[in-house]
Amino acid sequence: MATLEIHDLHVSVEAENGPREILRGVDLTVKQGETHAIMGPNGSGKSTLAYSLAGHPKYTVTGGTVTLDGEDVLAMSVDERARAGVFLAMQYPVEVPGVSVSNFLRTSATAVRGEAPKLRTWVKEVKETMEALHMDASFAERNVNEGFSGGEKKRHEILQLELLKPKIAILDETDSGLDVDALRIVSEGVNRVRETGTVGTLLITHYTRILRYIKPDYVHVFAAGRIAESGGAELADKLENEGYEAYTKGGASE
Numbered sequence: 001m002a003t004l005e006i007h008d009l010h011v012s013v014e015a016e017n018g019p020r021e022i023l024r025g026v027d028l029t030v031k032q033g034e035t036h037a038i039m040g041p042n043g044s045g046k047s048t049l050a051y052s053l054a055g056h057p058k059y060t061v062t063g064g065t066v067t068l069d070g071e072d073v074l075a076m077s078v079d080e081r082a083r084a085g086v087f088l089a090m091q092y093p094v095e096v097p098g099v100s101v102s103n104f105l106r107t108s109a110t111a112v113r114g115e116a117p118k119l120r121t122w123v124k125e126v127k128e129t130m131e132a133l134h135m136d137a138s139f140a141e142r143n144v145n146e147g148f149s150g151g152e153k154k155r156h157e158i159l160q161l162e163l164l165k166p167k168i169a170i171l172d173e174t175d176s177g178l179d180v181d182a183l184r185i186v187s188e189g190v191n192r193v194r195e196t197g198t199v200g201t202l203l204i205t206h207y208t209r210i211l212r213y214i215k216p217d218y219v220h221v222f223a224a225g226r227i228a229e230s231g232g233a234e235l236a237d238k239l240e241n242e243g244y245e246a247y248t249k250g251g252a253s254e
């Protein structure tokens with residue numbers, strides 16, 4: 001059973017007036033099969049946590065440890081992290097001009113699995129997953145994220161999630177900008193992956209809305225670069241009613 005362990009993680013970014021500490025001691029353990037919702041106000045550092053785990057070069061780890069089954073994740077390159085089973089669905093997915101969805105998915109799967117997926121089963125798998133996500137087949141020939149609507153970008157992230165079958169999935173605001181139908185379709189995709197029991201999910205969100213479709217095992221409130229409170233699904237209900245004000249008093253967050 002794979003376990004991601006984050007211990008006392010400190011991360012800085014290079015700002016105009018020098019380095020600025022964004023993550024201030026994050027502790028979190030995510031096991032395969034578990035779903036953790038990370039909720040918090042804008043600017044509290046949720047995306048910074050996501051990028052830091054995926055190895056984005058803009059974020060400098062200044063302290064703490066991240067391990068996956070005891071292996072030092074922070075020592076791994078971005079590619080090595082992906083091969084180790086860490087997957088990030090970005091809040092703002094980037095365009096990859098000149099690369100079709102179809103090629104992108106196959107290249108990603110080959111990189112993660114260490115060998116090219118068998119063509120026959122792969123084509124079928126992609127087709128079925130796209131159908132489940134209500135994506136038109138023509139979508140596969142479009143360039144990655146080029147001219148995609150917000151909803152199409154998020155579906156494409158979940159398509160990758162379903163095909164790559166990571167051990168740890170970090171979903172950064174996969175719900176943002178989705179209408180009710182798209183939210184349901186995307187949530188169903190996340191739940192299909194969850195039901196395999198082989199993925200530990202970090203579901204990062206600002207709103208409680210998605211948690212009606214994806215029931216978290218744990219809820220963590222993120223404020224000012226660290227986890228301010230942890231609880232079960234009932235904590236999300238409290239946040240729904242009371243908001244984040246109790247956690248942001250003192251102006252530590254934005």
Ligand code: ADP
Pocket residue numbers: 013014015022040041042043044045046047048049058254
């Ligand atoms: P959240 O995802 O919770 O909204 P972020 O992690 O995006 O929060 O941002 C946390 C804080 O770090 C914000 O104040 C943001 O402006 C700052 N920040 C994040 N990334 C960068 C960056 N690359 N350069 C400068 N500041 C950054």
Ligand code: MG
Pocket residue numbers: 042043047
């Ligand atoms: Mg934000």
Ligand code: MG
Pocket residue numbers: 046047048091172173
């Ligand atoms: Mg964010």
